Amino acid sequence: MPSDRRSAPLRAVIVDDETPARQLLREYLGDFPGIDLVGECANGFEAVKLLPELKPDLLFLDIQMPKLTGFEVLELIEPPPAVIFATAYDQFALKAFEIHAVDYLLKPFSKERLAEAVDRARERLHHHRKLPVASLATEARGTGTPLERVLIKEGSRVHVIPVDRIDYIEAEDDYVSIHADGKKHLKQQRLTELEGLLDSQRFVRVHRSFIINIDRIARIELYAKDSRVAILKDGRQLQISRSGYEKLKDRL
Numbered sequence: 001m002p003s004d005r006r007s008a009p010l011r012a013v014i015v016d017d018e019t020p021a022r023q024l025l026r027e028y029l030g031d032f033p034g035i036d037l038v039g040e041c042a043n044g045f046e047a048v049k050l051l052p053e054l055k056p057d058l059l060f061l062d063i064q065m066p067k068l069t070g071f072e073v074l075e076l077i078e079p080p081p082a083v084i085f086a087t088a089y090d091q092f093a094l095k096a097f098e099i100h101a102v103d104y105l106l107k108p109f110s111k112e113r114l115a116e117a118v119d120r121a122r123e124r125l126h127h128h129r130k131l132p133v134a135s136l137a138t139e140a141r142g143t144g145t146p147l148e149r150v151l152i153k154e155g156s157r158v159h160v161i162p163v164d165r166i167d168y169i170e171a172e173d174d175y176v177s178i179h180a181d182g183k184k185h186l187k188q189q190r191l192t193e194l195e196g197l198l199d200s201q202r203f204v205r206v207h208r209s210f211i212i213n214i215d216r217i218a219r220i221e222l223y224a225k226d227s228r229v230a231i232l233k234d235g236r237q238l239q240i241s242r243s244g245y246e247k248l249k250d251r252l
Helices: 019-029 044-054 070-076 091-099 111-126 133-141 191-197 242-249
Strands: 010-015 035-041 058-062 082-087 103-106 149-154 157-162 166-172 175-180 183-187 203-207 210-213 217-224 227-232 237-240
Touching (some): 010 044, 044 070, 070 149, 082 111, 103 111, 166 191, 217 242
Parallel strands (some): 010 035
Antiparallel strands (some): 166 210
């Protein structure tokens, strides 16, 4: 692509589960000479599969979609393109967008409003400003709303793991391994970051390397002086630090 992104045609993709919404946006964009619409996706899973192939500069992304939300789609693609969110009213989401100066279209929107959003997206691309996906998603969920599921991409497959299925989470350098239903899934995320998203009444950081779902603990045993292990219901043993044990005592 030429270096001047403000004048070059933008490769765009629409992701929205509602056919009329995609059709309207397609018609509007047909009158925009600087937009090259290269694809449409009817759901989040389709988007996660196709976006790495389509390599869009600009993404028109619905938020409230079944199976995968718009924020979850962005979590699974790297690097995310410039994004114009399309959404029905949600106070947390709109506040988050405004904090991060992210473009959004409040449904229903006019062609004029769309033109403004596209111009702002071009400017964002020109200045190479990155989209703060993690912060945006957290703030849009609202303060105090814990994570309900963890998403993991393995090749072309996406695993959606409800948090109540998780037994424990282990740190592995810049990754975490999610242990659930007898399987292990790797996700590129820091343990500390994931800890802050989970319900602290259900998931406890018992060691620098482990977060445990307290519902999976069968018992706690003394291992050595000031050292304990958690025995999970499936028999697995996880080390507990002194500070981790203090946290557990408050919740068990």
